[in-house]
Amino acid sequence: MPFTIATRVSFEEEIKKSRFQAYATPVETEQDVKDFLALYKDTSTTHQCWAWKIGHHVRFNDDGEPSGTAGRPILATIEGNELTNVLVLVNRWYGGIKLGTGGLVRAYGGCAGQCLLLAEKIELIEKKQVSFSCLFNEWAIFQYEMQQQGIEFQEDYTAEGVTVLAKLQIHQIEALAKKIQDVTRGREQLHILDEELPDAG
Incomplete structure (x- = not known):
């Protein structure tokens, strides 16, 4: 039985002076995704990385971070929680200390994971x-x-x-x-x- 999340949740943490802020929200269509990303567009961020899964369809975006260090770990977190019809956006404000590729994977995946832990999982009703x-x-x-x-x-x-x-x-x-x-x-x-x-x- 597929699960999604009940409502939008957010989580914020600081890692080596960079501020990370994650939002997770339920979505039903690609239009929902576009609307949410447009609403949460923030030009003050260094990067806005995201991933979503709706049914069998997935997309992710590293938004300038090294390939595979942001969007894919966020998607892995969604799939690891066995969720669908979910979008997770992780904003980063760069604090001057480079995290390296391994550090970035842990930061984006970890922040997305902490955010999803706060969400109430509900059965996805078709x-x-x-x-x-x-x-x-x-x-x-x-x-x-x-x-x-x-x-x-x-x-x-x-x-x-x-x-x-x-x-x-x-x-x-x-x-x-x-x-x-x-x-x-x-x-x-x-x-x-x-x-x-x-x-x-």
């Missing part, structure tokens, strides 16, 4: 992207239903009514599909969309 349409007068019923179940959704108003995109946990699909058939008297049905992440290639 979600499916679904879509359905309804008339304006039916929308309030579905909106209420989805809010009650904590379902993420976004609606798009058209001339004919409302088109809805939602992310459902597997066990929620059948009940919503039945509700749609009941409320629309069989006129509409729930469509499951296959959302594949682009291949890391």
Whole structure:
């Protein structure tokens, strides 16, 4: 059973006058990764190194540190904790003392590891992207239903009514599909969309 982390956590330490600051956050898509990195872009740092894993897809970035000394150890820490759908960013402010390649690997991997130790591990619940349409007068019923179940959704108003995109946990699909058939008297049905992440290639 795959695990992710419940919420964003951070950890900070000083190693030979360099300050290291790690953030770990749950992510579901590459867009989540981009949004987080944009939000935490910090020009005062010497390096902002990161790694993420979503399903079987991984990426890492050394951001100017010697190749293999930052991003890869961060990724190894994510995988060592058997986590997925996680991004870890480690910022470094250089303090004037070189750490050497072994020191850098230990610093980045260690800081990422300490940060992940603070995170609550939770079971990763698989979600499916679904879509359905309804008339304006039916929308309030579905909106209420989805809010009650904590379902993420976004609606798009058209001339004919409302088109809805939602992310459902597997066990929620059948009940919503039945509700749609009941409320629309069989006129509409729930469509499951296959959302594949682009291949890391």
